[in-house]
Amino acid sequence: xxxxxxxxxxxxxxxxxxxxxxxxxxxxxxxxxxxxxxxxxxxxxxxxxxxxxxxxxxxxxxxxxxxxxxxxxxxxxxxxxxxxxxxxxxxxxxxxxxxxxxxxxxxxxxxxxxxxxxxxxxxxxxxxxxxxxxxxxxxxxxxxxxxxxxxxxxxxxxxxxxxxxxxxxxxxxxxxxxxxxxxxxxxxxxxxxxxxxxxxxxxxxxxxxxxxxxxxxxxxxxxxxxxxxxxxxxxxxxxxxxxxxxxxxxxxxxxxxxxxxxxxxxxxxxxxxxxxxxxxxxxxxxxxxxxxxxxxxxxxxxxxxxxxxxxxxxxxxxxxxxxxxxxxxxxxxxxxxxxxxxxxxxxxxxxxxxxxxxxxxxxxxxxxxxxxxxxxxxxxxxxxxxxxxxxxxxxxxxxxxxxxxxxxxxxxxxxxx
Numbered sequence: 001x002x003x004x005x006x007x008x009x010x011x012x013x014x015x016x017x018x019x020x021x022x023x024x025x026x027x028x029x030x031x032x033x034x035x036x037x038x039x040x041x042x043x044x045x046x047x048x049x050x051x052x053x054x055x056x057x058x059x060x061x062x063x064x065x066x067x068x069x070x071x072x073x074x075x076x077x078x079x080x081x082x083x084x085x086x087x088x089x090x091x092x093x094x095x096x097x098x099x100x101x102x103x104x105x106x107x108x109x110x111x112x113x114x115x116x117x118x119x120x121x122x123x124x125x126x127x128x129x130x131x132x133x134x135x136x137x138x139x140x141x142x143x144x145x146x147x148x149x150x151x152x153x154x155x156x157x158x159x160x161x162x163x164x165x166x167x168x169x170x171x172x173x174x175x176x177x178x179x180x181x182x183x184x185x186x187x188x189x190x191x192x193x194x195x196x197x198x199x200x201x202x203x204x205x206x207x208x209x210x211x212x213x214x215x216x217x218x219x220x221x222x223x224x225x226x227x228x229x230x231x232x233x234x235x236x237x238x239x240x241x242x243x244x245x246x247x248x249x250x251x252x253x254x255x256x257x258x259x260x261x262x263x264x265x266x267x268x269x270x271x272x273x274x275x276x277x278x279x280x281x282x283x284x285x286x287x288x289x290x291x292x293x294x295x296x297x298x299x300x301x302x303x304x305x306x307x308x309x310x311x312x313x314x315x316x317x318x319x320x321x322x323x324x325x326x327x328x329x330x331x332x333x334x335x336x337x338x339x340x341x342x343x344x345x346x347x348x349x350x351x352x353x354x355x356x357x358x359x360x361x362x363x364x365x366x367x368x369x370x371x372x373x374x375x376x377x378x379x380x381x382x383x384x385x386x387x388x389x390x391x392x393x394x395x396x397x398x399x400x401x402x403x404x405x406x407x408x409x410x411x412x413x414x415x416x417x
Contacts, residue, residue, distance in 0.1 A: 360390075
């Protein structure tokens, strides 16, 4: 191929991830809620991943592996960019990134001028937290369950600018949305300048009523930034429907991209209020691109986002959401009520997704995680914060009921010990 043609096609439209005729027929004939329990379909999908055989992987919430089709495309992007190196960077890097950004915006339901590609949720939300024009005495509201990196960033703002941080505790198993909304409402004062809320709490899997929280906060003149690390590409929603001011998410969790991909959404009216982390005089104060001065970075990751979107859309967000919630409900309903076992995730399926957290009375979370791995070869992660003392269990679409049955047996045996 001529170099000029090569550059033109490099990073072009993502290949399709075709399903077999039988898979297509099953998708067309089966409602998402019914498909969730069809192990014949999901076992076929499992074949598109290289799944560990030496242990049962139930910690996909940190970083979920790419499918093999996406991984192969990613490796291809690395080779192709490397083949022309600087010429790629100086000619088609930014047009390609804008194309991928447009597809992400379509997935999020927003305009391409409302969203930028970042490295992860932490970078996205820290850009917002650090970009506020804080004054001494200003206040921020957040949850004790929020991700540590963002809580640390608020603490830094307190040391640097003299702001006050108020941390609230959300009920683990609320009876209503209003119960959750009121917790945040009670913390707002006339000096509150920003409220941070999780879309899905990372340690428990609790899905919060974000739109209602935003409506409440906006009625009091307070903007809202949302941590969507675990909601984006897992739950079926559109960011503008939440009416939040800022939304950050990672793409290496539920969209299945390579590590180092995230998004930041900013409502157009809020862009001008943020200071960029890095100086860039090339964009107006009202242009979201002022927040996206990344310097030289691994552009193959940006290109692979397009492939991950294609794979994601082949399955469909409604099917993903139904399957992931079904898997969580499959095992949590079996251990609720077992003596000494405590589930820290809401009972109401509508308040949950894939993630759940389980503990055993009298057993430290670290000891439980160690026992599950060493004795039963089940990989989870220990959580001991914000009143949650258990292990986080995060299946993926291809997780089998046999693997979850093994988890149930392990927990039941450990609880009897």
